[in-house]
Amino acid sequence: MGVIEDVYEDLETDVEFDAFEAAVEDKVEQMGGLADEETAAMLIAHELRDEEAETIADIEPGMDEVKFLGKVTSIGEIRTFDRDDEDDDREEGRVCNVEIADESGSVRVALWDEMATGAAEKLEVGDVLRVMGRPKEGYNGLEVSANKVEPDADAAVDVQILDTYRVEDLTLGASDVTLVGKVLEAGGIRTFSRDDGSEGRVANLTLGDETGRVRVTMWDDRADLAEEFDAGEVVEVVDGYVRERDDALELHVGNRGSIERVDEDVDYVPETTPIADLEIGTTVDIAGGVIETDPKRTFDRDDGSEGQVRNVRIKDETGEIRVALWGEKADAEIDLADEVVVTDVEITDGWQDDLEASANWRSTVSVIDDGSTTDRSRDGSRGDGDSTEATGARSESESLGAFADGSSGTGTNGTDDGTAAGTGGATRAQSDGGAAAATADASGATEAGDSREVEESADDPVEFTGTVVQAGNPVVLDDGDRTKSVQTDETVRLGEEVTVRGPERDGRIDAEEVF
Structure with a gap:
C-alpha cells in the first residue's frame, strides 16, 4: 500500500479515494516539487478535517463542505419552485427547511427534492441526524444546503424541546x-x-x-x-x-x-441590588427614587454619527448613584420623585471616584407609575417587620408598576400610627382609615391624614433638617423619611446636611434661615 493510501485509510471522510488521490497530485504540482506525495496527502487530509465541524457553532460560511450531528427541533413545510436552468428537464424543485440544534447552537438546513419529501413523510422533531452539506449566508442568517442526511438513533444530543418555554x-x-x-x-x-x-x-x-x-x-x-x-x-x-x-x-x-x-397574568419582579452593595465591573438591576435629573446631551461618535446621553441620580434606602442613560434610554420620561427600576446596568468608576451605573442597549428603564416597587434585593433586607419601611424600601405585596399588571396593590404603605414613609415624593397613606392622601410636585411631597391632621397656617414657620439631594432652584432636602422642596437664595452643596426654617406653602418651604 502506498503512502497516499496509508494517509487516506487514517482519514474518516466521505470523499472517494480517486478524488483524494487527484487532489494530492494537484497539490504536489502546485508546490513545484517542494512537497512529496506523503506531505501533500497529509496537507489534503488536514484541509478535509478542517471541514469537520465538532459543533454547530463551528460552522462558518465559506466552508466547502461540513459534517455535523444535531437534533431536529422544527420541520418546515415543503415549498416548490421552478428551476432556473432551462436545460434541466427535471420536475419542479422542492425544498424543506429543518432546524437542527446541538448544545452549541442551531442552524437551518435546506433539504432538496427527494430529501425534502422524505423529511415531510418520515422525519420527526427530536430525531438526531448526521448532516453533510455546504454552509452559506442565508436570508435569515447561516444555513446549510444539505447534500446528504442520515438518521442516527444511537447518538445523543442534549437539546431540550418544550411546547411552551419560560x-x-x-x-x-x-x-x-x-x-x-x-x-x-x-x-x-x-x-x-x-x-x-x-x-x-x-x-x-x-x-x-x-x-x-x-x-x-x-x-x-x-x-x-x-x-x-x-x-x-x-x-x-x-x-x-x-x-x-x-x-x-x-x-x-x-x-x-x-x-x-394575550389575556394572561404574568408576574415579573427584578432581583435588585442595594446601591450600597454595588461593585465596579458588575452588571446588576437597581431601583430607587429619582433625586436629580440632568438635561439630555448629544455628542459626535468617532464614526460621525450622533449619540445622546442623560444622567439621573437615584436613591434607595442604602445609598444613591448616578445613572447614565445612553442612546434611546436618554429619551425615557423620568422626572424628579419618580420611582424607577433600571435593569442590566454596568457599574463603572464615575466622576470624582464615585460609582456610576451605565444603562446601555441591553438595559431596560421603567418608571413605576404608582410610586411602589417590590424589594427582591439580593441581601434579603426588607425592613423591621412592624409595618414601617425606611425610605425607598419596597413591600413584597406591591407590584412593580410598568412590570406588573396594575391590578395588585394600592400604591400605599401603612404604618401603625397612620403614616407611611416613601422615597422622594412617593405617595403616602394611613392604615387606620385609608383617607390619607399625598400630593407630589416635581421635587417633593406633602402629606395629609384624617387621624394626624396638622393644621398649620401659611405664616407659621416650620423647621426641617435633611441632606441636600438637589442643589439647584429649588433646593431639595431628604431626611430619610421625607423629601422637602426649599426656596432659598443661600448656596448649599450636594450631600451637605442643612436645617431650614420658614413658612411652608403648597408643600414648599420658603426658607428664612438656613444653617
Whole structure:
C-alpha cells in the first residue's frame, strides 16, 4: 500500500479515494516539487478535517463542505419552485427547511427534492441526524444546503424541546419557541444594509416572566410589532429561535414567527441590588427614587454619527448613584420623585471616584407609575417587620408598576400610627382609615391624614433638617423619611446636611434661615 493510501485509510471522510488521490497530485504540482506525495496527502487530509465541524457553532460560511450531528427541533413545510436552468428537464424543485440544534447552537438546513419529501413523510422533531452539506449566508442568517442526511438513533444530543418555554428554559439553539411574557420595554425600529445591498429592519422588546427576562429581536416585517405594544402588556411569542449576543441569550422572531397580545397574568419582579452593595465591573438591576435629573446631551461618535446621553441620580434606602442613560434610554420620561427600576446596568468608576451605573442597549428603564416597587434585593433586607419601611424600601405585596399588571396593590404603605414613609415624593397613606392622601410636585411631597391632621397656617414657620439631594432652584432636602422642596437664595452643596426654617406653602418651604 502506498503512502497516499496509508494517509487516506487514517482519514474518516466521505470523499472517494480517486478524488483524494487527484487532489494530492494537484497539490504536489502546485508546490513545484517542494512537497512529496506523503506531505501533500497529509496537507489534503488536514484541509478535509478542517471541514469537520465538532459543533454547530463551528460552522462558518465559506466552508466547502461540513459534517455535523444535531437534533431536529422544527420541520418546515415543503415549498416548490421552478428551476432556473432551462436545460434541466427535471420536475419542479422542492425544498424543506429543518432546524437542527446541538448544545452549541442551531442552524437551518435546506433539504432538496427527494430529501425534502422524505423529511415531510418520515422525519420527526427530536430525531438526531448526521448532516453533510455546504454552509452559506442565508436570508435569515447561516444555513446549510444539505447534500446528504442520515438518521442516527444511537447518538445523543442534549437539546431540550418544550411546547411552551419560560425564560429560564431558553437554551442556545432552541427553535420553534413559544413564550409568554410581560413587555418591560419596547425599542424603536432600526435599519441596516445587508451584504447584497438590500435594506434590513430590526427592533427589540424586552420580556419578563417569573423566571427572568429576555431580549426579543424582531427582523424585517416583524420589526413593526415593537410599536404595537406598551410596557406592562402581556404578549406571546410564537415560533421564535434562540441566538447568543455578547454572551447573553436572545429570542429572535423572523418571518415565520409572530408576537400577539394575550389575556394572561404574568408576574415579573427584578432581583435588585442595594446601591450600597454595588461593585465596579458588575452588571446588576437597581431601583430607587429619582433625586436629580440632568438635561439630555448629544455628542459626535468617532464614526460621525450622533449619540445622546442623560444622567439621573437615584436613591434607595442604602445609598444613591448616578445613572447614565445612553442612546434611546436618554429619551425615557423620568422626572424628579419618580420611582424607577433600571435593569442590566454596568457599574463603572464615575466622576470624582464615585460609582456610576451605565444603562446601555441591553438595559431596560421603567418608571413605576404608582410610586411602589417590590424589594427582591439580593441581601434579603426588607425592613423591621412592624409595618414601617425606611425610605425607598419596597413591600413584597406591591407590584412593580410598568412590570406588573396594575391590578395588585394600592400604591400605599401603612404604618401603625397612620403614616407611611416613601422615597422622594412617593405617595403616602394611613392604615387606620385609608383617607390619607399625598400630593407630589416635581421635587417633593406633602402629606395629609384624617387621624394626624396638622393644621398649620401659611405664616407659621416650620423647621426641617435633611441632606441636600438637589442643589439647584429649588433646593431639595431628604431626611430619610421625607423629601422637602426649599426656596432659598443661600448656596448649599450636594450631600451637605442643612436645617431650614420658614413658612411652608403648597408643600414648599420658603426658607428664612438656613444653617
